[in-house]
Amino acid sequence: MTYDSLIPVLRRLALQAGDVIMGIYDADDFEVKVKSDSSPVTEADEAADALISEGLRAAFPGVLLVTEEQAASHSEKDDMFLIVDPLDGTKEFINRRGDFTVNIALVENGVPTRGVVYAPARKRLFYTQADGQSVEETGALDKDQAGALTPISVSNPDNSALMIVASKSHRDQATEDYINKYQVRDSKSAGSSLKFCLVATGEADLYPRVGRTMEWDTAAGHAVLSGAGGTVVRFDDHSPLRYGKDGYANPFFIAYAPGVELKEA
Numbered sequence: 001m002t003y004d005s006l007i008p009v010l011r012r013l014a015l016q017a018g019d020v021i022m023g024i025y026d027a028d029d030f031e032v033k034v035k036s037d038s039s040p041v042t043e044a045d046e047a048a049d050a051l052i053s054e055g056l057r058a059a060f061p062g063v064l065l066v067t068e069e070q071a072a073s074h075s076e077k078d079d080m081f082l083i084v085d086p087l088d089g090t091k092e093f094i095n096r097r098g099d100f101t102v103n104i105a106l107v108e109n110g111v112p113t114r115g116v117v118y119a120p121a122r123k124r125l126f127y128t129q130a131d132g133q134s135v136e137e138t139g140a141l142d143k144d145q146a147g148a149l150t151p152i153s154v155s156n157p158d159n160s161a162l163m164i165v166a167s168k169s170h171r172d173q174a175t176e177d178y179i180n181k182y183q184v185r186d187s188k189s190a191g192s193s194l195k196f197c198l199v200a201t202g203e204a205d206l207y208p209r210v211g212r213t214m215e216w217d218t219a220a221g222h223a224v225l226s227g228a229g230g231t232v233v234r235f236d237d238h239s240p241l242r243y244g245k246d247g248y249a250n251p252f253f254i255a256y257a258p259g260v261e262l263k264e265a
Contacts (some may be wrong), residue, residue: 001062001063002130002207003061003114003130003131004102004130005059005103006106006114006130007114007116007127007128007130007137008063009055009056009059009060010104010106010114010115010116010127011116011125011127011137011146012055012143012144013051013052013055013056013104014052014116014117014118014125014127015100016051016055016143017048017051017052017073017086017102017118017257018102018118018120020048020051020195021044021047021048021087021093021100021102021120021142022120022121023054024043024044024047025044025093025096025120025121025247030042030043030044030172031043032094033238039090040090040091040094041069041090042087042090042093042094044087044093045068045069045086045087045090046069046086046089046104048086049067049068049069049070049084049086049087051064051086052067052084052102052104052192053067053070053084053087054082056082056084056104063080063081063082064076064077064078064080064081064082064215065081065082065083065084066081066082066083066084066215066248067083067084067085067216068084068085068086068087068214068216068217074152074247074248077107077244077257078244079108079244080107080108080109081106081107081217081244082104082105082106082107082108083104083105083106083107083112083130083215083220083243083248084104084105084216085101085102085103085193085214085216085217085220086102086103087100087101087102088100088101088103088192088193088216088217089191089192089193089194090102091191092168092191092192097168097191098119098121098122099119099121099122099168099190099192100119100120100121100191100192101117101118101119101192101193101194101220101221102116102117102118102120102217102221103115103116103117103192103193103217103220103221104116104135104220105219105220105222106221106223107215107219107243110221110242110243110244111226111240111242111243112218112219112222112223112226112243113128113132113223113224113226114127114128114130114132114223115127115128115172115195115219115220115221115223115224116128116193116220116224117193117196117197117220117221117224119192119194119197123141123231124136124194124197125137125141126152126197126200126201127224128223128224128225128227129149129227130227132227132244133151133227134151134152134200134223134224134226134227134228135149135150135151135152136149136150136152136201136226137149137150137195138150140219142146146223151229152200152201152202152224152228153200153201153202153228154199154200154202154205154225154228154229154230154257154258154259155199155202155204155205155259156257156259157205157206157256157259158185159182159183159259159260159261160183161183161184161185162182162183162185162205162206162207162260163184163185163186163187163188163201163203163204163205163206164179164182164184164186164187164188164204164206164207164208165187165188165189165190165191165195165198165199165203165204165206165207165234166179166187166190166195166207166208166209167189167190167195167209167211168189168190168191168193171189172210172211172227174210174211175208175209175210175211178208178263178265179212181263182263187195188204192217193217193218193220193221194221195221195225195255195257196218196221196225196230196232197208197221197224197225199211199225199228199230199255199256199257200221200224200225200227200228200230201228201258204249205256205257205259205260206255206256206257207254207255207256208235208252208253208254208255208261209235209252209253209254209255210252210254212236212249212250213249213250213253214248214249214250215243215244215245215248215249215250216248217250218232218241218250218253221255222241222255225255229257229258230256230257230258231235231255231256231257231258232253232254232256233253233254233256233262234251234252234253235251235252235253235254235265236251236252236265238254239249241253252265
């Protein structure tokens with residue numbers, strides 16, 4: 001597997017999964033179930049997972065695949081693996097708010113090096129190219145031919161007037177307390193890994209997450225942000241957020257443009 005062979009596959013599978021998800025999203029009704037961890041799952045999560053998993057296993061049969069919807073994969077470990085959240089922001093999907101994404105990433109030695117984030121209801125597609133630069137693609141979003149690409153880059157933040165983005169479904173008092181440590185020009189809420197992408201494009205300067213996430217929630221957005229010059233660190237000690245942890249659970253973290261003067265937890 002090379003980056004040149006990887007990126008077209010990730011892009012195509014994300015777009016195909018988006019079509020499957022939107023077909024269910026636009027239906028009059030869909031089934032919602034509850035998983036063992038009390039989180040919701042829909043037929044769209046499961047259908048997108050099946051499509052992406054089949055495509056990745058066919059294209060890269062020797063690479064470990066970890067996906068949210070396949071619990072058996074959560075105990076497997078390797079220095080290099082593909083990690084998938086087929087529908088990040090299920091609560092946004094259920095409530096028809098549009099802020100949900102397809103996330104696919106490659107992790108190497110604890111670092112998400114390449115990834116794609118597709119928000120099908122918003123028609124926004126972000127990914128890292130083979131050379132590591134992150135782009136946003138616009139246009140028809142054809143499955144087999146990339147359209148116009150715009151390189152994206154984090155902001156040069158003004159620490160006296162920061163733009164903050166935080167979780168739409170998990171914005172609690174702990175998050176507000178941390179945001180209040182900064183001088184904030186404005187803040188917005190967004191669902192799923194779109195928050196990473198808003199920092200990557202310079203639409204926001206800082207995204208703190210003081211709450212539970214899993215590596216499949218963050219790896220693709222992390223890769224896109226890194227390819228735009230951004231950084232993701234642990235909330236507690238500001239060390240780099242690493243991947244391949246036991247159980248694939250994340251600590252709290254902060255994603256930001258490097259010019260932000262981080263505050264202590």
